[in-house]
Amino acid sequence: MATGSCWFVIKVRYGSAAGQATHSAVDCTVDLGVAAVNFNHLAIKGLTKAAGQQASSAAAESSRPQKKRGKKEEKREE
Numbered sequence: 657m658a659t660g661s662c663w664f665v666i667k668v669r670y671g672s673a674a675g676q677a678t679h680s681a682v683d684c685t686v687d688l689g690v691a692a693v694n695f696n697h698l699a700i701k702g703l704t705k706a707a708g709q710q711a712s713s714a715a716a717e718s719s720r721p722q723k724k725r726g727k728k729e730e731k732r733e734e
Contacts, residue, residue, distance in 0.1 A: 667675020
């Protein structure tokens with residue numbers, strides 16, 4: 657039975673007010689389901705974006721050339 661016919665059956669059996677309440681409840685449930693799916697996708701997208709940014713900054717950090725030490729720095733270490 658489709659969600660569109662569910663509220664109609666309730667309306668026929670129990671009256672217009674009950675049918676309208678059922679219709680609103682079904683619509684609300686569908687909206688909550690869509691919101692949950694959207695939130696799940698946003699959370700996954702956010703996590704992958706953060707991981708990608710962290711990986712790219714780590715790769716950029718490791719690919720930077722190291723500074724050459726000057727003569728003054730070498731003498732200080734000895």
